[in-house]
Amino acid sequence: MNADFEELYQQVILDHSKRPRNFGTLEGPAVHVDGDNPSCGDEIHLHVRFGTEGQVEDLRFTGVGCAISQASASLMTLKLKGKSKQEARELLEAFTDVVTLGEHEAPKMLGDLRLLSGVRKFPQRVKCAMLAWRAFEQAMQEASTGPVSTEKSAPHCS
């Protein structure tokens, strides 16, 4: 088996895709974003509760999708929970750079999310890894500006 493929689909990823953490919805006030990837039918429904300073108090997701999109969402929720607005934004940017640009070593702060950096060797799968993160990016936007119409701005990534 190709080493790049094995690196991408290692046990941690498969484990998160089969037993996603923070899978579910949040009770009470929360920003709710639906994202999908129309070309393959992947879907995510992300709930985020932000604190008064914009910090990520809690987040959960449901959805269906491939192992990469599910594992990315699961690892993302673990990483972002409890982070300040600034830290969350930095993580979002760092992750996006790693999977879309991929010129540099994945920074340490990404922790287990670095396992997904191998996705850059499979260009058609980058959108799978990014699905949850685009939804989170939109949730941050909505938290600061009020809800945007999901019709126009749902994070499609075909």
Next chain:
Amino acid sequence: MSDPKSHRPSLESYRSEFPILHQTVNGAPLVYFDNAATTQKPRAVIDALVHYYEHDNANVHRGIHLLSNRATDAFEAARAKVAGYLNAAAPSEIVFTRGTTEAINLVANAWGNANLKPGDVILLTEMEHHSNLVPWQQAAQRTGAQLRFIPLTDSGTLDLSQLDRLLTPEVKLLSFTHISNFLGTINPASLLCARARAVGATSVVDAAQSAGHMQVDVQAIGCDFLAFSGHKMCAPTGIGVLYGRASILEQTPPWQGGGEMILSVRYESSTYKQAPSRFEAGTPNIAGAIGLGAAIDYIEAIGRDALQEHDQALALDAYARIGALPGYRVVGPTGDRGGLVSFVHESVHPHDLTSYCDQKGLALRGGHHCNQPLMRKLGFPSTSRASFYLYNTTAEVDRMIEILAEAHRFFS
């Protein structure tokens, strides 16, 4: 040559004539099972394109010079070849298009705008490719006609018991796929067209998945229009065909305007040529049409009955063996089917599965196969699909079965 086991003709000798097949992908020999998306091209077709560009290239129907005459002759010879291939009454019933999608859009616009009005019904089936659905949704929006759908049985065939209820006098058009690119179902085309005719409805057949795989005789089918794509039957991309029955084509106004389709142009108005030229505005895909002619020669030399038998045998074998693998489920009817099999794994997403197969050199399609409404109805976000053509072998199906079994272990 024949296969000793089954006495059916082996097409294996043709394989060497497809240069692209002889390569490795991700370190493994290529197994190309994405033929329903597009087929590979034999040397004979590639050579026909090269010959045209090296010797005959010129615009058609225009120049008073030798090359233009040669190009025009070759282009019109391709049209005659297509007419023969479909058993059309005359070459003038053959309109060249970019492909199936453009052919259906031509009917939906040119015929649809002239013939559909509020209260009319466009009858489709639940298994249509987006390209035989979206143009009709747009036509319905423009004209006020309504869409109606022939439902499917649980086994994935059309529920013909519903025809009496659905085929009312308001139905002005019936359009259906000959072979489903997702389920593999072969629809009873001549029966459906006869039923449409009985209520005075015009019939359209989407032959994208059948034209290169089986006998398609427009007179035996009795359709008014039929569309297919060259690239799914050994020809280049960018060339396709709309067959239109002469009596209907003559009554249909043009769709696109431009050069080639006019008799005489004044500043305020123009008069149009007869069909098929009326529907071919602008410089056509001359090389594509010539390539399609070469592809038809190639397929006819093999024989469409032999081809269908070959593809179907591979599909039935794959259907039975994938269905018997732990974790997998096959989709679509048992028995008579087109040369393709869609399937799902109980826990592995088709994207992961298709990526895994790609690592082993096996090219499958994973996704919604441009059948979103049906997939949604059946509860599959997406599936994987293996689709076969004349150069595929039983040994390649064996390889696929091994790879799918390995994938089951890898992901479990």
